[in-house]
Amino acid sequence: METDVVVIGGSAAGLAAAITAAEEGVKIALFEKYPYLGGIAKLGMGVAAVESRLQRERAFPFKRDDAFKLIMEHTDWRADARLVRAWVNEMPRTIEWLENLGVEFELLDIYQSPEFIVPTGHLVKRTRRVIMPPDEAKWAGVTGEVSIAPDKPSPIEGGRTAVMITIMAERAREKGVEIFTSSPVKKILMENGRVTGIVAEIKGERTQVACKSVVIATGGFCHNKEMVNKYIGFEVGTDILVLHGVELTGDCIQMAWDLGAAQDYMAPAILTEPLLPYDPNLRCAFNQPFNLVVNQDGKRFVNEEKLGANWVHLAYAMARQRNKCAYVIFDENIRRHMEEYGFEYIYYLFRPIKVKLDGKQFDEAVKKALESKHSFLVVAGSLEELAYKIGVRPSILKETIDEYNSYCEKGYDALFNKNPRYLIPIKHPRYYATKYVLYMYTTVGGIKINERAEVLNVNGEAIPGLYAAGDCAASVLAYDFSLSYMLWGANLSFALNTGRIAGRNAALYTKNIK
Template sequence: MREFETDVVVVGGGASGLAAAVTAAENGAKVMVLEKANTTGGCANMAMGPLGVETRMQRERLIDISVDRAFNKFMEYSHWRSDARLIRRYLEQSAGTIEWLENMGVEFALPSKYFPASEATWHIVKPKTGKPGLRAAATMIKIMTERAEELGVKILLETPVKSIIKDQGEVIGVTASDKDGELEVYAGAVIIGTGGFGDNPDFIKKYVGLEWGKDLFSYRIPGLTGDGIQMAWDAGASKDFMTMEMVFFAPNTGGYAPIELPFRQPNLLVNLDGERFINEEVIENPVFTANAIEKQKKKIAYSIIDEELIKHYEEKGLDLINVVTSSMDMSYFRQEEEEAKKNGSDVLFIADSIEELAEKTGIDAENLKNTIDTYNSYCDSKDELFHKNPKYLLPIKGSKYYALKLGLSAYGSAGGIKINYNTEVLNDDLNVIKGLYAAGTDANSLYNPDYAFVLPGNSLGFALNSGRIAGSSAVEYIKANLMEEQ
């Protein structure tokens, strides 16, 4: 058994772990990062950018957002289920974190909204090559990794942590393994940031109540199996609220695929009974739409359009776009449509009649016909069921009909380890487990009950900021212990 000693050991080399490691090292600590993958970053490599409030870029662009307004919006969104002190500290620090990253060399393209009703808090990373988009934050991770190594942080890859070592109730290190066998790392503080349980169907079923591959088609970043959460629980940590960062996509398409473009519009949405169940304007907010879909039979829905609507979008442009889809136009859809016709599709259905469409999708045919007739009548007057904005009332009367199957998805998990606003891990009595900290997705129980899409950039933003809080808190704890010993 090999033994190592350090001041701070960080379990996980993703956004929260790197933020914690760099912060602790900047505060004079000797730091080791143990990462079970063969590279740093984890799910942050898939991200686009973090939240920031009252940043320089926002001020320069006259974006009117304050910490007070963001805080109130977050707390109202969660009905005050979220930890107010933790959210306040996170938001107050967020502008400084953007500046901290910029000083490292990270560049940001712009502060953006996710959808029109959200705030422009999403600071999208400018990659070294190409336009900002999915995976843009990988550039940020590379820079953070280089900064950590520059500060002397020792990063051990392919070194999964097995357990937390405690002595008389205090956390003093971890056990791990690598290609050469078992090792123990003794430290003044341990910080957990392993990225959640998005790659663990058993955890998802047990703690969220959804079955992956059956009624949930979420992203699964390899290795995010909840091991950090489990080892914290084994060390006495209290379980906190656990959920998924819910969105909706056509199943097994990878999310925001071109095939979805004309269907992620405020058009007719029906369930398997052929009935409307939502004011389709809500479709711009992914979590609200996912909530509505989750309550339907088999947790699926269908967006119904016709050829005339497709031509309308080709000529006039889409009604709703977001930062992810803004680089695509309807030509992308047409290419995907041809591929689907050639190779078949289990999500896109095309028919010459409503009856044929119902047969292909499994939707109740009589109800679907009645729903479309009623919906078309609303287009000539007003939506008497949900009072949808008249500008989105476009009739479905074409000779060719399309339906896209929509199901539940998620960007990943959230929550599991109970922490306080210093990111100290708490036990079931809500007392601090000395020497143990948690950050990022493992401890992100702020989305109670839903991901706060009104303030986009939250997941990466919380990972970075809670990591920084954990890094500084751990160093303060170690220094206080040293003073007590002297």
């Protein structure tokens, strides 16, 4: 078999690369190891879209120069500045390109917190019904068929991007991209220092495909326990859980390194989640800065303002604690505060938006969560009972709460300087608590690329014919994963933009090579 460009991975980065290369008039073969396309890009909500048409029409003040500065400052300039500039510059053109393919967007209108500048992103519009069949890997704990539909209310907003991926897959086929699903790539071939082909298992049959260039767009390695342990220092299943069932094992990252590619900085796409059902009232109540956060030893370890405001910071603070978990606690007084004055942070994952705690719905959700085997919710009549139920020493929890309450009375948190607005003492039973644990979406980083998405060797030279895009090359987001919320939708934006850059350059290389 023979083609011009091989794209490995049929998700956001791979489809963007394949369509763009096809638009340049070269022959493309795309290989996806799953029977369906979309990887984890089908589970999301939207894309960073700085200076898009929608943003320009509303005179949004946040420009590409601001995005560039934000990224470079937050990575301490460790990210490749030329690559960041190329990504950021491409952003509005990529949104327009997606619109021309038939994807529609709407503005993300929820203001999350002062730390997460969410209005930079666009939500993908649910313009059509996309069915995710029972055998397709989805969010953690979600099995069976999921229907993403324009007219159907959904408990959470995830899955909107399945509409974008479906449209991209249709356009790829229309533009002549040959798509091989259930076809993992096993090897990338090189001769005389340049890429010459790949070996794939096409529907179980080992097949060699000759080509002039290869784009690796295979995502992270969150399901590869050895790689996670070796490169980012977590034990999957013990320290940290994976949020979805799409098996991302990093085999092509390893293949690139074996061909001489330089390693680039890697990190988990980390977050923390309460062990609670997806109930807006319940989850919003626990995600408020009025609450108290303690570790397994019953001690405070983080400024509770991070709850709901920056869960990457909360997650990394948790990662330092015994058992790498946190307990979030509030009492009847704080509950009344949320009912009367409302929430401080609104979680963008939920629609319709709740601005105040609905007491009746909260009680119903508590009842359900207490009955569920999959939840960790504690309701206690005394601090001793609470301590016992969350497994901490009662005397230490009491000490922590006494000290915290004294800060509340003084209006000054001498430990972590929590905003006095959020200092409400914990002293009115009933007490509510849940457990937060660490999760990752995927991993980011691994393969070093330049601003043309060429894969670099350890001497900083491009490996002829080898390109990479998306999460497998997203070390820029590994330096500070908070960026993916500050620049909301940054992950998919990086995947789509570097995908287009890789596709364009792989096609040009292919045309020019003798």
